[in-house]
Amino acid sequence: MKIIQVCPRYYPDIGGVETHVKEISERLVKKGFEVEVVTTDPGGKLSKDEEINGVEVRRFRSLAPHDAYFFAPQIYFYLKKAKRDLIHAHSYHALPAFFAALAKRDRTFVFTSHYHGKGHTVLRNILHKPYKFIGSRIFRDADRVVCVSLYEKELIKEHFRLSDKKLVHIPNGINLEEFGIRSSIKDRKTILYVGRLERYKGVQYTIEALPYLEDYRLVIVGKGPYEVALRRLASRFNVNGRIEWLKDLPREELVDQYKSAGVFVLLSSFEAFGITVAEAIASGTPCIVVETGALKEYIDNRTCFGLRNPENVNTLAEKIVEVSKMDINLSDLPKDKIKSWDEVVDEYENLYREI
Numbered sequence: 001m002k003i004i005q006v007c008p009r010y011y012p013d014i015g016g017v018e019t020h021v022k023e024i025s026e027r028l029v030k031k032g033f034e035v036e037v038v039t040t041d042p043g044g045k046l047s048k049d050e051e052i053n054g055v056e057v058r059r060f061r062s063l064a065p066h067d068a069y070f071f072a073p074q075i076y077f078y079l080k081k082a083k084r085d086l087i088h089a090h091s092y093h094a095l096p097a098f099f100a101a102l103a104k105r106d107r108t109f110v111f112t113s114h115y116h117g118k119g120h121t122v123l124r125n126i127l128h129k130p131y132k133f134i135g136s137r138i139f140r141d142a143d144r145v146v147c148v149s150l151y152e153k154e155l156i157k158e159h160f161r162l163s164d165k166k167l168v169h170i171p172n173g174i175n176l177e178e179f180g181i182r183s184s185i186k187d188r189k190t191i192l193y194v195g196r197l198e199r200y201k202g203v204q205y206t207i208e209a210l211p212y213l214e215d216y217r218l219v220i221v222g223k224g225p226y227e228v229a230l231r232r233l234a235s236r237f238n239v240n241g242r243i244e245w246l247k248d249l250p251r252e253e254l255v256d257q258y259k260s261a262g263v264f265v266l267l268s269s270f271e272a273f274g275i276t277v278a279e280a281i282a283s284g285t286p287c288i289v290v291e292t293g294a295l296k297e298y299i300d301n302r303t304c305f306g307l308r309n310p311e312n313v314n315t316l317a318e319k320i321v322e323v324s325k326m327d328i329n330l331s332d333l334p335k336d337k338i339k340s341w342d343e344v345v346d347e348y349e350n351l352y353r354e355i
Helices: 016-030 074-081 096-102 122-141 150-160 176-180 203-212 227-236 251-260 275-282 293-298 313-324 341-354
Strands: 002-006 034-040 049-052 055-060 086-090 108-112 144-147 167-169 187-194 217-221 243-246 261-266 287-290 304-307
Touching (some): 002 096, 016 275, 096 122, 122 150, 150 167, 150 293, 187 203
Parallel strands (some): 086 108, 217 243, 287 304
16 A cells, blocks of 8 residues: 655654654554655755655645744645555644645545644634634545544544544554663652643743752753743743753653653643653653643543643642652553554554555
C-alpha cells in the first residue's frame, strides 16, 4: 500500500504532531508500506526532498505568520497528481490538511485531527471561528477521523456533529523501551517542563510559584514565542538562578531529564492528548496537570495529580512539594493512555486495511 502522510511540519522540527507522524511513518515502512511525507518548510532551510529512515520527505515553502497556518497551496496541486492509495492528513489547526481534503479525489482519506477547539493566541482564537467553515470540509471528506483522546472525540462530535461510525480512537504512543534501559538519579527538588513555550502551556505559573519553593529548581526544555516573556518574568521574580533553559536536546538527554526530575508539571489550558505527560509517567516521574481538556484523563491520583486553578501559586507550590515526594509504581501505568508506538501503528494498519 502506498501512503502519503500530510502534516504542517516534520522532523527535524519537534512537536506533538511531528513526533506522531514520524513514529508511525517509520514503523509503517518497516511493515512494508511505501510512505511519503508531504509537509512544509516556512524558512526554506531544509532539504526539499530527502529520505529519512526509509520515509520519503517532500517539503514545500509556506507562509506561516507567528509559526501558524502553514499556507502552502502547492501541496494541493502536488497531491492531486500523486499516485497513492491513501492520504492521511494530520492537524486540524493548520492548512495542509485542508489542501489534502481538496485533493482527495477517489482515494481513501484518513484524518488525525489533534483537535483541541481553540487557537493558541487571542488573534488565532478569534480566527478559529471563521476557520471552522474550512475545517468542516476536512471532517466531511474524511473516510475516518482518528481522535487521540476520548476528550477530543467528544469535542469533535459536539462541534462538527460527526457520527460515531466515522470516529476512531487511537491514542498517541511512546517508546516504552527507552525509558526502561536508562537509569538516572532522581532529584526530588527538580521540577520539569517539556514542550513549546506558549502562554497557554502555563509555564508562567510554575515560575511564579518558585519563590514559595525553597531549594527547588525548574528545568524548562523547549522553545517558542513565549520564551522572552518567560525570561522577563523569571527576572521579575528573581528566580533566574534556579531555572535551567534547554532546547533541541538529543533524545537520550531528554529521557535523562524525564527520569531524574522529581515532578513533571504541565498546566496547559487545552491539549488534545499531552504526550509529554505520558512520557513523564513512563519514566517514573509523577505529574501535575490542570483538570481540563484531555489532560484530565491522566488524573488517577497515583501517577498524575490534578489542579483546578493553576493561577493560585500557593496551592501550586504546595502540590509540587506533595507530589515530588511520591514514587510511581510502574504497575499503575494507565494502559489505555500509555501505549507503545508499535501498538499504535498496529491499530493504524488495521484501520488502513479495513477502509
